[in-house]
Amino acid sequence: MDLPTLNVLLSFSLNKLELIAFIVSFxxxxxxxxxxxxTAISAGVMSVGLALGGYLHGNVINLLSVQDQVYYWYLIWALFSLAQAFLVLGVHWFIGVMFSDQVKLVFITMALNAFLNTLMFIDRNVVALNFDSSPNLYSDDSWLLWDIYSIGxxxxxxxxxxxxxxxGKLKGKYVWxxxxxxxxxxxxSL
Structure with missing residues (x-):
């Protein structure tokens, strides 16, 4: 099995593992x-968002040409991450449930995810690869920031x-x- 196929298989499995973890947490x-x-609201919104994001990327984004898919991929994930964070806050407000420490963590993590996806979009399409239609096809083409963003x-x-x-409560357990x-x-990163 060549390396790009293995990477696609591992990323697909990791997304499904994360989806299952959110469903179980819910x-x-x-x-x-x-x-x-x-916590149920946070995990529920995250699981629905992750499943919907995978569906949209698998069935809607694939209708675009390959160059357009590569161009919009990370920008759409950035917008999706922000939408998930604000949807968690909105559902809490609508139902009238007080925020737990986990909700704050969801908001911070998804904002960081949106920031990293935006950086990948800028890095891939504006700065580093200058609209190359096949970035990071070989391991010689990739560079450190790309790997840090992807793993992050x-x-x-x-x-x-x-x-x-x-x-338990997360408040004050910043080291852990x-x-x-x-x-x-x-x-x-292994």
């Missing part, structure tokens, strides 16, 4: 005692899924959250 928040409606986005989602599993994020980043 179900646990609803059915365990005491219920955590705030997936590490954000994996970290968020694991943080939503936590049943940072170590968890570093572990997610390290595992994905």
């Amino acid at each position: 179900l646990l928040a609803l059915y365990q005692k005491p219920k955590s409606l705030s 986005i997936n590490a954000n989602l994996l970290f968020l899924a694991l943080a939503l599993f936590s049943r 959250m940072f170590l968890l994020y570093c572990c997610c980043f390290a595992v994905l």
Whole structure:
């Protein structure tokens, strides 16, 4: 199996693993005692957003030409990340549920995800590759920032899924959250 096919397979599997983690976190928040409606809302919005994003990229973006797909890919994910963050806040406001520490973490993580996706869009289409239709086709073409962005986005989602599993309070546990994020980043960079 050549390397690009293996990378596509691993990224597809990682997205499905993150989706399953969000769904399980949603179900646990609803059915365990005491219920955590705030965590259930966050995990539910994240799982629906991740599934809808995968569907849109698989079925709508594929209708565009390859050059247009490559051009818009990261910009659409950036907008989708921001929409998820604000949808989590909006659902909390609409239902009247107080924000938990996990909601703040969702908002920060998805804002960081949107920022990283925007940086990848700028890096790929404006600065580094000057609208090349086939960037990073070979490992010689890729560079360090591209890898950091790619791993960072997936590490954000994996970290968020694991943080939503936590049943305790996150307030004041910044060192443990940072170590968890570093572990997610390290595992994905292997």
